[in-house]
Structures are given as structure tokens and as C-alpha cells.
Amino acid sequence: MLELRDVNASIGNIPILRNLNFSIDEAQTVALIGRNGAGKTTLLRTIMGFTRASGDILFDGKSITAMHPPKRPGLGIGYAPEDRRLFSAFTVEENILLPAQAARLDKAETNRRLERAYTVLPELREMADRSGGTVSGGQGKMVALARALMLGTRLIMLDEPFQGLAPALAQRYAEALRTLRDTDRSVTLMITESNPSLLRGFADRTLVIERGEVEEGSLEPEGTNA
Numbered sequence: 001m002l003e004l005r006d007v008n009a010s011i012g013n014i015p016i017l018r019n020l021n022f023s024i025d026e027a028q029t030v031a032l033i034g035r036n037g038a039g040k041t042t043l044l045r046t047i048m049g050f051t052r053a054s055g056d057i058l059f060d061g062k063s064i065t066a067m068h069p070p071k072r073p074g075l076g077i078g079y080a081p082e083d084r085r086l087f088s089a090f091t092v093e094e095n096i097l098l099p100a101q102a103a104r105l106d107k108a109e110t111n112r113r114l115e116r117a118y119t120v121l122p123e124l125r126e127m128a129d130r131s132g133g134t135v136s137g138g139q140g141k142m143v144a145l146a147r148a149l150m151l152g153t154r155l156i157m158l159d160e161p162f163q164g165l166a167p168a169l170a171q172r173y174a175e176a177l178r179t180l181r182d183t184d185r186s187v188t189l190m191i192t193e194s195n196p197s198l199l200r201g202f203a204d205r206t207l208v209i210e211r212g213e214v215e216e217g218s219l220e221p222e223g224t225n226a
């Protein structure tokens with residue numbers, strides 16, 4: 001459902017993504033693993049169109065390389081960036097609804113998707129009326145996931161969602177991802193992480209990114225043959 005062909009991206013004169021050629025199938029759960037600075041964020045931003053790149057990106061077999069970035073979420077792509085700021089002037093629920101408004105979804109569809117987000121993250125329903133300014137960093141990650149769920153009907157990309165989460169919240173977050181997977185078997189997930197152990201047992205495919213190059217990999221600890 002997503003394919004990259006000869007994708008290269010540079011920032012200034014420095015190559016950041018090099019000759020990326022891979023495709024991801026519908027319903028796959030892909031872990032994109034790489035240390036800090038490897039290019040994970042740049043890769044997700046390139047797919048969203050925020051970073052300029054050469055080569056071709058195809059979605060459902062059609063090139064989206066020339067598609068205006070704000071139109072891409074309309075394909076059914078939800079994206080939770082690393083730095084997920086909430087608007088403190090809005091409630092938690094209003095923050096979740098923002099992408100739906102930007103995409104001009106009608107009321108019925110918006111409500112349907114909000115219910116989907118609350119099914120995955122029931123704790124957010126309890127917090128719906130709180131100001132976005134009062135949620136903790138960890139809860140902010142949950143809200144960022146809910147936001148991504150509003151538009152991510154086909155593909156959801158989460159950039160280091162576990163980063164900075166206390167262990168209990170990280171477990172809760174992983175549980176929410178499993179609920180999402182159980183309730184929606186066809187959505188494609190791409191989750192970046194620097195620590196492979198966090199996605200073990202969850203991802204069914206691993207891509208390793210190192211200095212801007214992507215290769216197939218494994219989440220198993222080195223030295224095991226599992």
C-alpha cells in the first residue's frame with residue numbers, strides 16, 4: 001500500500017535519506033528502528049511531504065510525490081509527530097477533533113472516528129473536557145495517538161511514541177496499540193523506535209534505518225536465531 005522508489009533526501013548538502021527502496025503491505029505492523037539521528041523522523045516527514053525528497057512515493061499504487069502535503073492526510077494517513085503539542089486553549093476532545101476539522105469531515109464521520117479513538121483509548125473520554133494545557137507529557141502521547149486515529153483509516157505513522165513514557169504508561173500505550181490492531185485488522189501501522197525491545201511481539205516486520213539507509217531487520221536480541 002506504500003512504496004518508496006529511489007527516495008533520497010538531503011538537508012543542505014548533507015544526505016539524510018539514501019536510496020530508499022521498500023514497500024509496505026496493507027495491514028502490516030512495521031517497526032522502524034534506528035538510533036538517534038538515523039533518519040526516522042525525516043523518513044516519516046518525507047512520506048507526509050514536509051521534507052523535500054527525490055524519487056517516488058506511491059500510495060495504493062499511485063504516485064503521491066507531487067501531492068500537496070496538506071492533502072495527504074485525506075488519503076487516510078494519520079501521523080503523530082515526535083513533538084506532539086496540545087493547544088491549551090482547547091479541551092482534550094477539541095484537540096483530538098482538530099485534524100477532522102482540518103480535513104472537513106462531516107459530523108457523522110467525525111463522531112464515528114472519535115468513538116474509534118475512545119475505543120482504543122477509553123481514558124481520554126474521561127479527560128475529554130479538561131484543558132489541553134493540563135495533561136501530562138505521557139497523556140499527551142495518548143492524545144497524539146487519538147489525533148492520528150482521526151485521519152488514519154489506512155496508514156498510521158507514530159514517531160517514537162514510547163519516548164519518555166514511564167513504564168506503566170508505556171505498557172498502557174502498547175495495550176492501546178493492541179486494541180487498535182484487534183479492532184482494525186486492515187489499518188497499516190508504522191512505528192519508529194530507537195529501542196527494539198519495546199515493539200517485540202507486536203510488529204510483524206522490522207525495518208532498520210542506519211545513517212539514512214533502510215534494511216530489513218529483526219527485533220530479536222542479537223545472537224538469537226528466533
Ligand SMILES: Nc1ncnc2c1ncn2[C@@H]1O[C@H](COP(=O)(O)OP(=O)(O)O)[C@@H](O)[C@H]1O
Pocket residue numbers: 011016034035036037038039040041042043
Ligand atoms: N532541520 C534540520 N536541519 C539540519 N539537520 C537536520 C534537520 N533535521 C534533521 N537533521 C539531521 O538529519 C539526520 C536525521 O535526523 P532525524 O530524521 O531527526 O533522525 P531520528 O528521527 O532517527 O533521530 C540527523 O543527522 C539530523 O541531525
Ligand SMILES: [Mg+2]
Pocket residue numbers: 040041042082159160
Ligand atoms: Mg526522530
